[in-house]
Amino acid sequence: MNNTMAMKDLVCGMDVEAATAAGRTEYKGQTYYFCGPKCKEKFDLNPEHYLSKSAGTPKSGHGCC
Ligand SMILES: [Zn+2]
Numbered sequence: 001m002n003n004t005m006a007m008k009d010l011v012c013g014m015d016v017e018a019a020t021a022a023g024r025t026e027y028k029g030q031t032y033y034f035c036g037p038k039c040k041e042k043f044d045l046n047p048e049h050y051l052s053k054s055a056g057t058p059k060s061g062h063g064c065c
Pocket of ligand 1: 009011012013014034035036039
């Protein structure tokens with residue numbers, strides 16, 4: 001079985017794999033994965049902000065890391 005799971009980093013819009021994600025956080029019983037600790041930090045500060053605009057529109061560029 002392949003354990004690879006593509007998740008989306010809601011902060012920067014990057015695809016991250018659950019197995020290799022550099023950051024993760026739990027919010028309301030759901031686990032979210034991030035490309036790095038910076039994105040995790042940003043999410044932790046304001047999760048609702050990122051959840052509300054998670055419709056799959058990546059920002060232009062990857063400004064976090
Ligand atoms: Zn990121």
